[in-house]
């Protein structure tokens with residue numbers, strides 16, 4: 001499926017292309033159509049799955065279709081100031097070619113001047129934290145009489161933070177005839193009860209959270225883009241990497257990396273969507289049999305590939321969607337085995353790294369100095385050293401050692 005299949009209008013498709021989105025994530029594929037059709041939605045999905053675009057795109061499309069008659073048409077409630085800012089920025093990105101649709105962020109701590117500026121001249125969409133919004137409604141700064149679309153984001157977090165009553169109060173102020181979408185990572189009883197109050201015959205969608213297998217050690221190696229190819233060759237010189245999948249975002253990238261590795265004498269092959277089926281099968285068979293040591297792939301081409309014995313996954317670049325990171329690294333440590341995931345992270349990818357850490361709730365160990373010792377999967381490290389085989393015995397440089405290992409966030 002691609003975004004065109006979701007019946008999105010051209011200015012939105014153009015913005016998605018600029019943002020580098022090639023296809024909808026599962027939550028987008030499942031919720032955009034019902035939302036465009038006016039249905040209520042109850043979605044179980046986490047941040048990191050692309051859920052913001054899943055509700056922002058239909059809202060923008062509906063706001064663009066009919067010009068504003070007065071008042072706010074769409075209201076998005078989110079539990080924290082950070083999330084409100086992030087969601088409002090997403091509306092700005094996706095709505096960049098819809099200059100007539102205006103969005104404002106409203107959260108605690110904003111000064112009044114800032115607020116007045118944001119709301120002056122009228123806005124179509126408000127993204128707000130509940131407390132501050134109620135405060136503004138109370139002062140007649142904002143009216144909610146014209147709201148047609150209401151999104152409650154991170155409903156379970158609203159409950160945890162004690163905002164449920166404010167949310168209910170706001171829902172009471174909204175017109176009865178409206179569309180509502182609720183997103184929550186879990187559905188505890190009070191949230192189920194709330195959904196029964198605010199949603200009408202919702203389409204229920206659950207996107208299972210992709211879980212990181214226990215046996216994967218995750219590391220982030222800091223490398224700037226210009227150094228990535230030579231550093232990759234350096235890494236692969238180590239026989240501790242018995243067999244690796246290397247991920248990159250684009251087909252073009254697969255071709256470039258693969259030919260670079262072949263030139264460096266590494267037995268490598270590439271797989272992506274532009275390759276004919278028989279070629280993909282041939283490449284996969286070679287990799288499965290161990291005839292090639294490295295398989296360079298795009299996310300899409302790698303979907304469904306289930307090969308045992310991949311010791312390392314290397315993210316040549318970080319994926320935009322954190323969920324894809326989990327899918328990528330899940331190619332190693334299959335069937336209870338151990339594996340290592342190495343992400344080559346440049347300064348301009350630090351935000352993506354932070355998003356991945358939020359989604360997986362795992363802090364990736366940072367390795368900043370080169371050359372670094374490659375880490376062999378844990379089971380192999382536990383074995384007695386095999387003569388002449390790489391870093392299972394090679395000592396990492398001082399400083400790097402202490403930072404190796406995946407730390408579960410408390």
Ligand code: AMP
Pocket residue numbers: 020021022023024025028046047048049050051052053320321322355
């Ligand atoms: P969210 O779960 O909405 O916080 O989104 C997580 C990240 O995925 C954000 O950085 C988005 O920019 C990115 N993203 C959302 N949808 C897509 C898509 N279809 N393709 C690529 N990146 C996406």
